[in-house]
Amino acid sequence: MARLLRAxxxxxxxxxxxxxxxxxxxxxxxxSESLTKREPTLTKAExxxxxxxxxxxxxxxxxxxxxxxxxxxxxxxxxxYHCVCCDSPLFSSEKKFCSxxxxxxxxxxxxxxxxDESHAGILRRLDTSLGxxxxxxxxxxxxxxxxxxxxxxxxxSGQRFCIxxxxxxxxxxxx
Numbered sequence: 001m002a003r004l005l006r007a008x009x010x011x012x013x014x015x016x017x018x019x020x021x022x023x024x025x026x027x028x029x030x031x032s033e034s035l036t037k038r039e040p041t042l043t044k045a046e047x048x049x050x051x052x053x054x055x056x057x058x059x060x061x062x063x064x065x066x067x068x069x070x071x072x073x074x075x076x077x078x079x080x081y082h083c084v085c086c087d088s089p090l091f092s093s094e095k096k097f098c099s100x101x102x103x104x105x106x107x108x109x110x111x112x113x114x115x116d117e118s119h120a121g122i123l124r125r126l127d128t129s130l131g132x133x134x135x136x137x138x139x140x141x142x143x144x145x146x147x148x149x150x151x152x153x154x155x156x157s158g159q160r161f162c163i164x165x166x167x168x169x170x171x172x173x174x175x
Contacts, residue, residue, distance in 0.1 A: 051085065058164045059085050059144035062129075062136075067102025070165025079172040080110065081163075086142040088121040091163065093173075099153070099160055104168070106161040107153050109137075115157075122161075124149065137161060 042050065047060050057063040072081070081091040081104075091106040099105035109120035117124075120140070127136040127148065137146045146167045153160030 047085070052166075054166050055084055058166045059146075062145045064147075065103075065164045065166050070103060072104045072165040072168055072170055073102070075104070075170060077170070077172050079170055081106075081168045081170055083121070083139040083142060083144055083146075084167055084169045085144040086139060087169065088139055088141040090121045090139065090146065090168070091161065097154060099162070101160075101162055103147060103162045104165055105153070106163065107159055108157050109161065122146065137163065 044060070048056050051059065054065065058065055075093075075096075078093050080089050080093070081096075082089050089110050092110050095106045095108050095110075097105055097107060109117060109122045111117070111120040113119065123138050123140050123143075125136040125138060127134045135149045137149050138144060139146060144167060145164075147161065147163035150160045150162060151158055
């Protein structure tokens with residue numbers, strides 16, 4: 001019931017940007033400067049031209065797709081999930097799992113080594129838009145909003161990256 005309520009709340013409310021957070025959720029090591037590799041280079045109009053309206057809403061305006069609606073929710077193919085905005089590799093299918101929440105879930109970001117995410121394609125930001133602290137996940141390269149990470153995932157990391165399908169582009173492994 002709690003998962004259903006959380007999913008409903010995420011769907012009803014839009015997220016707003018917060019500050020960047022290094023490390024694991026709840027680590028309390030927030031920093032306010034940007035940690036991206038480079039600044040986004042496209043204007044709002046250019047992003048709107050490049051992306052579908054739903055992609056723009058989720059990735060550039062911090063929206064959330066309705067639960068159980070994403071094209072990658074039940075994808076079981078082997079491959080890599082990339083940012084729909086800049087094509088950076090973000091999540092491997094090897095770390096994808098079924099969380100029952102309505103969004104694709106991953107136990108860690110691609111490039112993560114233990115708890116070190118310095119080589120991953122994502123960053124974390126504190127998000128208090130719904131009145132409680134959550135950790136937003138953004139693309140390190142272009143700052144696209146991807147979703148959120150929660151501390152209720154499978155071991156060994158215990159993390160659940162809850163990611164909007166519309167923010168991703170899947171590339172299957174070549175066999």
